[in-house]
Amino acid sequence: MSKLNLVQAINQALRHEMEKNPDVVLMGEDIGPDGGVFRVTEGLIDTFGARRVVDTPLSESGIVGVAIGMAAYGLRPVVEIQFMGFLYAAMEQLISHAARLRTRTRGRYTCPLVVRTPYGGGIHAPEHHSESTEAFFVHTPGLKVVVPSTPAEAKGLLLSAIRDPDPVIFLEPSKIYRAIKEEVPEGEYLIPLGEARVVAEGKDVTLIAWGAMLHPTLKAADQMAEKGIEAEVIDLRTLSPLDSATILRSVEKTGRAVIIHEAPRTCGLGAEIAARLCEEALLSLEAPITRVTGFDTPIPLPKTEKYYLPDVDQIVEAAEQVVGF
């Protein structure tokens, strides 16, 4: 076991799976000799060659469309799109084809495809490089959506995503690509999709987050602990299919929920989680369900993005209000 950051952990996962399965093919822009814009695929072309680490034309919709055909034929393509904001060009391919190929052919054709893309703000990137629109994909029947929050999580979830028989959108929080190092198990390490993780146990309030937002959420929980408030923190890990059972179990215990996401507020995944809690845990609720989210604006350019992104203070404030309700 060695201490790796998220970029290295994903690289290790890709290498592991490519060694194991000759049908795994990587495709994307600049993923070859350049190793990808975030260096996630660094060195893979040296080991596996240009046949399996394919630098493609600059063509996001084409890359995803071609990958659908490859997957249907029997390969396991893993696509890298440089930034989530550039994935929009491929929305039609994802929604109209990848997501429904299995069901529209009643199982005759399938689409075991992974689309990896960095997402989220806080890295002082140019316009269109800090999007957090995971709800588009969660809203699309037939897609799975996975967001790792630490290096080890990234490895375990990515291996499961590549082996999944259906299309998976794998969102990599770019803010924490190199911010955290932790022990990452070598070799086989699988985290099943569709299972959330209780990161910290507590009895007073449930804090629900994913991706980069897990980290300010954990800090907020620490600060609250100093004041005697015990927060339970859930890392969703898989946004679709959503692990409602873990969320419900926790909120039935705490009676209070705060959902934290950097995506815009309206129709963000927080809205869906709140609706489920209202439908299924109303009698356990001691306070209104609260959301700490980005605003309903495009994420601002770097000069003002910090005013947009939820921070530790906002999470503490929201949780304390809920606890004191």
Place this chain on the structure above:
Amino acid sequence: MPKKIIHEFKVEFLQILDEAGRVDRTLWPALDEKEVKGFYEAMLLIRTFDEKALNLQREGRLGTYASVQGQEAAQVGSATALRPSDWIFPAFREPGVSLLRGLPMRMIYQYWSGDERGSAIPEDQHDFPIAIPVGTHIPHAVGAAWAAQFKGDPVAVATFFGDGATSKGDFHEGLNFAGVFRLPIVFICQNNHWAISVPLSRQTASATLAQKAIAYGFEGIQVDGNDVFAVYTAVKNALEKARRGEGPTLIECFTYRLSDHTTADDASRYRKAEDVAAWRKKDPLVRLRALLEREYGWSEADEQTLRRQAQERVAAAVHEFEAVPPANPEAMFDTLFANLTPDLLRQKEQLRKRLQKKERD
């Protein structure tokens, strides 16, 4: 420094059977009498299938349907050139290709009646389901060609689309990929001159669609799409080239949509009757029948026998289609993913209860 010409391009046009049914023997693709009659038989079957579909729709027995009349030669010529091991990616106006590939006729009617089971392509057939969004399946075909090349399979891929699709980004991205990676694929454009109400002149300022291939670094050819022999020859050559590892080809079949866009359309709103009448004279069936009469003594009795056989086959397929047990509504959940998710399980249960309640009431 004087200016100089660094590239010059030419676009070929191929016609073997003209409108009067005369054949250019120098270009003849060495087909025997049985094969030539087989082409006619297939074209007549498609026409009969199509006329029946339009009737079924009018009688409320079929949903919206996109007729293929006028394009039978382009479909038969290309489908006949394919091997069963080749893969195809059709658009929505290719029932003729699907029929010749072996898709049960019942399933085509089933699809257009609104039943997903019509797209559950038999396991032994390498045919993708039809694509309704225009041109979006072109990259899928390219991906399959890529995978075939990657695995070293001796197959070629063919994808079908119309003139309208050439205006879409998917066409550009797909052909560009295929050119860059020299993939074993044949792009078969059914230029039927109309994308619903928009004529070819509003899709492109290019003199031909075939020439678009040149920009992607491979050959494009325009063929008389109402000449089954020209289509067959061009597609066969292109498939062989693909299987030899010599890369893609774009084939523009110059043809015409004789009918409305779909049963929900009224083409008299936007095109002149005399234009359609002019194209009716170029009907691919008429010219092939003329050839059969002259070369092989095809008689009115032969014609009537063949028509009756086609009608019987179509009637049998309609019977099969209408005898299919109703679709199970719960099936909408079952193949979304390999396994039902907890949410889908719950929703399936909700639907099941609703259905049970309806049955009780």
